[in-house]
Amino acid sequence: MKYCIALDIGGTNIRGTWILDNGSYGNIYLKKRPKDLQGTKNTIKSIIDKIKDELTRPIYKIGVASAGPLDYKKKKYLNPVNMPELKNFSIGKFIEDTYNVECILENDAQAAALGEIIYGSLKGKKNGITITLGTGVGTGVIIDKKIWRANHITGPELGHLYLGGNKICGCGQVGCAETLLNEKALIDLSKTHGINVNNTKELYLFANNNLKRIEPILEEYGRYLALFICQLQVIFCINNFCISGGISPIAKLALTYIQSLIEKRFLKQQIWMPHEITFSANPNLSGLLGIAALCFEDQK
Numbered sequence: 001m002k003y004c005i006a007l008d009i010g011g012t013n014i015r016g017t018w019i020l021d022n023g024s025y026g027n028i029y030l031k032k033r034p035k036d037l038q039g040t041k042n043t044i045k046s047i048i049d050k051i052k053d054e055l056t057r058p059i060y061k062i063g064v065a066s067a068g069p070l071d072y073k074k075k076k077y078l079n080p081v082n083m084p085e086l087k088n089f090s091i092g093k094f095i096e097d098t099y100n101v102e103c104i105l106e107n108d109a110q111a112a113a114l115g116e117i118i119y120g121s122l123k124g125k126k127n128g129i130t131i132t133l134g135t136g137v138g139t140g141v142i143i144d145k146k147i148w149r150a151n152h153i154t155g156p157e158l159g160h161l162y163l164g165g166n167k168i169c170g171c172g173q174v175g176c177a178e179t180l181l182n183e184k185a186l187i188d189l190s191k192t193h194g195i196n197v198n199n200t201k202e203l204y205l206f207a208n209n210n211l212k213r214i215e216p217i218l219e220e221y222g223r224y225l226a227l228f229i230c231q232l233q234v235i236f237c238i239n240n241f242c243i244s245g246g247i248s249p250i251a252k253l254a255l256t257y258i259q260s261l262i263e264k265r266f267l268k269q270q271i272w273m274p275h276e277i278t279f280s281a282n283p284n285l286s287g288l289l290g291i292a293a294l295c296f297e298d299q300k
């Protein structure tokens with residue numbers, strides 16, 4: 001039995017827990033991330049220290065899943081769009097110097113994709129694509145139970161494939177999938193249908209009592225998501241999809257729209273039809289479980 005400590009660092013929060021190689025885990029600690037480097041370092045330390053206090057055995061590795069872009073080999077951030085104060089921060093060196101334990105760093109969406117394959121809703125599958133819908137649109141492609149990186153230093157950012165429209169994306173391009181599928185796009189879309197909510201959570205609560213009112217939103221959002229999945233299928237032809245992230249409960253409500261559009265588009269190319277579209281059982285956990293799976297990868 002080996003323990004690792006898993007952290008998930010996002011623009012807003014840092015969460016962490018211990019995870020055993022069988023996938024069981026401890027209390028999840030959640031703290032707001034201060035918007036400066038020293039504060040972030042202190043918060044990372046205080047969460048790791050709390051987790052360490054719960055453990056009686058030595059820690060095998062410390063894994064960090066984080067919003068990027070980041071260089072997983074050098075274990076450092078590059079120029080993270082939503083966390084500019086962490087630019088070039090060598091987080092791996094910081095953790096290794098502080099705790100004298102090997103650190104693993106991975107893009108959060110890719111870690112989430114691995115988490116879904118090893119412990120989550122795609123468990124048992126060798127190949128799968130997980131789309132994480134939240135502030136941004138993250139993706140992870142898993143082939144033979146390994147993260148597929150193409151020739152990228154971090155991994156492919158498929159949320160920046162062209163999907164349509166003329167919205168400018170944070171990456172500098174126009175019409176990226178992210179501009180139609182991220183939280184801002186969903187909230188703007190809701191407003192055009194007369195539903196004024198501030199975030200996905202509010203929209204989901206509204207949907208619980210007013211499902212009919214949000215049908216047009218589900219239809220349109222579902223259409224964009226279906227088109228995105230179709231593009232990914234033409235490239236990868238991987239049959240198992242998982243939708244994760246804060247928007248996934250809304251995406252689940254749109255599943256009928258998603259499936260019927262995909263069926264229509266692939267009528268003549270059944271080979272591209274995805275076999276299943278699943279939804280993460282716990283979107284807050286998939287990144288943590290995935291980074292733990294990476295920590296234990298050399299044990300298999």
Ligand SMILES: [Zn+2]
Pocket residue numbers: 159160169170171172173176178
């Ligand atoms: Zn983009």
